[in-house]
């Protein structure tokens with residue numbers, strides 16, 4: 001079963017040693033500068049040591065990025081793994097009936113709501129880290145790139161109309 005929305009990790013947090021796992025899928029709908037062709041899918045595992053919540057996750061997705069040289073759109077498959085730990089405060093309820101342990105998270109955005117993890121925000125962190133810095137199209141950096149040739153010509157010679165004018169002028173002089 002694939003989960004949408006918050007993941008309830010309370011059972012793991014109140015019972016150190018109990019491992020929970022979730023299958024997740026998200027399309028990160030609130031992301032404007034990100035072009036996903038396929039949703040992010042993967043799994044998240046959570047286990048608590050008592051004073052730390054350990055999270056392990058594996059995700060994959062497919063997105064469109066731009067070639068760093070020529071700006072040509074490229075499809076990239078991304079697979080990434082994440083490992084994080086978060087501090088837990090309080091006594092887990094399994095140690096005493098009046099105990100309650102809670103995750104403490106100092107991220108500037110609400111990664112956790114109580115003991116519920118937001119898988120969209122979590123996977124987003126890993127996605128941005130694993131995005132290629134300088135993706136390149138099939139022509140790479142070296143050698144001729146037909147896409148780059150167009151943009152480079154425009155840069156060197158100014159407006160294409162002016163280049164044609166320049167050509168006529170030199171033909172007149174010849």
Ligand SMILES: [Zn+2]
Pocket residue numbers: 067068069070071072136137138139140145147148
């Ligand atoms: Zn290129």
